[in-house]
Amino acid sequence: MPLLSVRHVTRAFQGLVALNDVSIDVEPETIVGIIGPNGAGKTTLFNLLTGFYRPTSGEVWFDGRRIDGLPLDKIAAAGISRTFQNIRLFASMTAIENVLVGAHLHLTTNVVTAVLRPPNVLREERTALNTAVELLNFVGLKGRENELARNLAYGEQRRLEVARALAVRPRLLLLDEPTAGMNPGETAGMTRLIRELRDDLKITIVLIEHQMRVVMGVCEYITVLDHGEKISEGVPEVVQRDQRVIEAYLGTGQIITEGGA
Amino acid sequence: MNKLREALAPWSPSRLRERAESRLRRTAAGTAVLNNAPYALLPLAAIAAGLAPEHLSIRWAFATIIAASYFILRSSRDLFAMVVLGAMLAYLPQKMDRFEQGILFDVALYAMLGIGLNIVVGYAGLLDLGYVAFFAVGAYAFALLSAPVYGGGFDVGTSFWIVLPMAMVLAALAGVLLGIPVLRLRGDYLAIVTLGFGEIVRIMINNENQTGLIGKHVNSTHGITNGPVGVFSIPKPHFFGIDLATPHEMYYVVLVGCLLAAFAAERIRISRVGRAWEAIREDEDVAAAMGVNTTRYKLLAFAIGASIGGIGGVIFAAKQSAVFPSDFNLDVSINVLALVIIGGMGNVRGVVLGSFLLIGLPDVLRDFSINISFINLDNLGADYRLVIFGAALVAVMVLRPEGLLPSRRRQAEFEQVRAIEAERAT
Numbered sequence: 001m002p003l004l005s006v007r008h009v010t011r012a013f014q015g016l017v018a019l020n021d022v023s024i025d026v027e028p029e030t031i032v033g034i035i036g037p038n039g040a041g042k043t044t045l046f047n048l049l050t051g052f053y054r055p056t057s058g059e060v061w062f063d064g065r066r067i068d069g070l071p072l073d074k075i076a077a078a079g080i081s082r083t084f085q086n087i088r089l090f091a092s093m094t095a096i097e098n099v100l101v102g103a104h105l106h107l108t109t110n111v112v113t114a115v116l117r118p119p120n121v122l123r124e125e126r127t128a129l130n131t132a133v134e135l136l137n138f139v140g141l142k143g144r145e146n147e148l149a150r151n152l153a154y155g156e157q158r159r160l161e162v163a164r165a166l167a168v169r170p171r172l173l174l175l176d177e178p179t180a181g182m183n184p185g186e187t188a189g190m191t192r193l194i195r196e197l198r199d200d201l202k203i204t205i206v207l208i209e210h211q212m213r214v215v216m217g218v219c220e221y222i223t224v225l226d227h228g229e230k231i232s233e234g235v236p237e238v239v240q241r242d243q244r245v246i247e248a249y250l251g252t253g254q255i256i257t258e259g260g261a
Numbered sequence: 262m263n264k265l266r267e268a269l270a271p272w273s274p275s276r277l278r279e280r281a282e283s284r285l286r287r288t289a290a291g292t293a294v295l296n297n298a299p300y301a302l303l304p305l306a307a308i309a310a311g312l313a314p315e316h317l318s319i320r321w322a323f324a325t326i327i328a329a330s331y332f333i334l335r336s337s338r339d340l341f342a343m344v345v346l347g348a349m350l351a352y353l354p355q356k357m358d359r360f361e362q363g364i365l366f367d368v369a370l371y372a373m374l375g376i377g378l379n380i381v382v383g384y385a386g387l388l389d390l391g392y393v394a395f396f397a398v399g400a401y402a403f404a405l406l407s408a409p410v411y412g413g414g415f416d417v418g419t420s421f422w423i424v425l426p427m428a429m430v431l432a433a434l435a436g437v438l439l440g441i442p443v444l445r446l447r448g449d450y451l452a453i454v455t456l457g458f459g460e461i462v463r464i465m466i467n468n469e470n471q472t473g474l475i476g477k478h479v480n481s482t483h484g485i486t487n488g489p490v491g492v493f494s495i496p497k498p499h500f501f502g503i504d505l506a507t508p509h510e511m512y513y514v515v516l517v518g519c520l521l522a523a524f525a526a527e528r529i530r531i532s533r534v535g536r537a538w539e540a541i542r543e544d545e546d547v548a549a550a551m552g553v554n555t556t557r558y559k560l561l562a563f564a565i566g567a568s569i570g571g572i573g574g575v576i577f578a579a580k581q582s583a584v585f586p587s588d589f590n591l592d593v594s595i596n597v598l599a600l601v602i603i604g605g606m607g608n609v610r611g612v613v614l615g616s617f618l619l620i621g622l623p624d625v626l627r628d629f630s631i632n633i634s635f636i637n638l639d640n641l642g643a644d645y646r647l648v649i650f651g652a653a654l655v656a657v658m659v660l661r662p663e664g665l666l667p668s669r670r671r672q673a674e675f676e677q678v679r680a681i682e683a684e685r686a687t
Contacts, residue, residue: 050550051550052546052550072549072555073550073552073553073554073555076549076550076551076552081550082550084547088544088547090539090540090543090544090547090548091543092539093536093539093540097536100533101536101551101553102551104533104551104552105551105552108533109532109533109534110534111529111534111561111565114529114532114533114534114535115524115528115529117528125533164551168551168552
């Protein structure tokens with residue numbers, strides 16, 4: 001049974017159809033890539049999966065439950081977590097605090113226990129801190145715990161987003177352009193990290209990515225969107241050779257204008 | 262504005278301090294003095310305040326407290342400094358007259374309100390201009406539950422200490438009541454609606470003097486709240502046989518309230534709850550995507566902030582022994598918000614300092630005068646205190662827009678903004 005099942009989902013913004021009757025199944029513990037030219041509806045799809053948007057029609061099922069229309073925090077509690085294309089960290093909080101906010105669902109402190117601080121709260125907080133430090137080490141941010149998120153380097157911010165998303169302890173992790181703007185070294189690190197997440201933590205991963213080397217290297221299954229429609233899907237070798245995909249990326253090659261870009 | 266700032270820069274407090282510090286640090290003795298001076302000076306200043314002639318004492322006292330608290334509060338975690346400050350705050354009113362003790366009471370009361378509002382505005386980032394409503398709820402809860410019939414109360418005679426938790430709950434409920442309709446509002450719109458809420462509560466209290474639908478059953482002639490006449494003859498609280506009657510005695514009550522509120526606010530801030538608020542302030546949608554129930558936590562911020570305001574109201578009513586609707590106008594909300602901003606948003610210590618400046622300063626300025634040789638401006642303070650006060654506020658906002666003692670984060674944010682501005686200028 002697929003972990004995530006997107007069934008005939010359509011999303012329109014006042015006439016502009018960003019996604020049109022898209023169906024995607026994601027099997028547990030796979031790494032799935034969503035690719036497509038700009039404006040294909042990739043991020044819209046992520047926003048639908050995580051509750052930022054509601055689908056105009058269609059259904060989203062996760063782990064046997066229908067999740068479309070649920071509020072954001074309920075979807076996070078169900079086990080879906082994400083990163084953002086335009087990094088959206090809590091900029092004025094430190095790295096470790098960002099991760100701790102991600103761990104919110106797994107902590108129990110409330111107003112009363114926060115003030116009285118019984119031993120179990122102290123213990124819980126200590127455990128949470130340790131886990132957060134481990135997560136930061138895992139994504140390669142060792143020693144940067146107390147740096148404000150806004151002061152981190154670009155690549156570090158992307159990693160921190162992953163750490164924060166992992167702190168939610170998701171079963172499904174959505175990565176929106178995880179290597180955007182990274183240099184080759186950082187990209188290789190991120191690729192390695194993505195594989196480790198699946199292999200070591202058994203997290204199912206769906207990622208949006210533009211760098212074909214990353215997509216073809218790390219994804220086991222690829223879905224291609226263009227103009228809000230699914231035009232192809234399959235294993236990387238098949239998708240790579242799909243004529244429709246090549247056309248979507250490079251055009252049909254029929255019209256050649258002089259001096260055209 | 263930028264030119265003004267540039268021109269003033271060499272004389273800005275931080276530059277002056279830097280220069281003085283670097284000069285002092287050149288010698289070993291100077292370094293030692295510098296490291297310990299604020300603390301060594303404090304007891305001296307406190308003694309000086311005690312020895313000063315009666316009519317001068319308040320000026321001394323406040324100058325000492327403001328200067329000392331600035332140094333102490335900004336040097337963060339020094340327990341010794343905190344103890345000294347606490348001892349000073351406890352000792353000084355002994356040397357003051359009733360009027361001065363009244364001022365000190367107001368300072369402490371407003372500090373407490375500031376701590377409450379700071380939870381809503383500073384921690385959760387929800388601009389609340391109707392904070393006075395919760396203050397009013399607390400004050401009227403105590404007034405009505407304790408005052409006799411001829412004073413406009415319900416003649417139940419409930420004890421101060423029993424009303425305290427009740428008022429907390431009532432004010433928290435009022436906070437949730439305000440919170441629910443404004444959940445979806447942000448920024449300016451939130452400010453407008455909360456401002457309206459504060460006014461609505463005051464006007465309701467004011468108009469509740471006719472025999473209304475509910476009033477009929479409670480009190481046949483005065484409505485519920487006794488309208489513009491107010492509620493009076495509120496009994497004084499007792500504490501194990503001690504009457505808490507004077508501003509001096511009530512000052513200690515509010516001081517303890519202040520400490521408890523600050524303690525609770527700080528502990529909540531650094532907990533999971535505080536982090537959730539902060540995440541909401543930073544990016545509400547992302548906070549929700551990380552599993553934070555934003556609705557619940559926003560309401561929680563309103564409720565906690567309101568309950569502190571409610572306690573402030575109870576203490577206020579007990580000290581005044583009479584409350585009137587006019588005690589709860591917009592000024593209170595504005596003052597509390599202003600002291601939070603001037604002191605440094607998001608920082609309890611900043612709020613306390615802000616209260617000294619905003620609430621204490623205007624009254625201290627009353628007996629401010631200049632008498633140098635032929636210049637005799639005896640009534641300078643009395644006549645122009647609010648002008649001086651306004652100028653001081655403008656100066657603070659120009660020189661330190663992030664407040665006097667901003668939280669670490671606020672500071673970082675403002676530095677970022679300044680860096681961007683500087684980049685644009687070049």
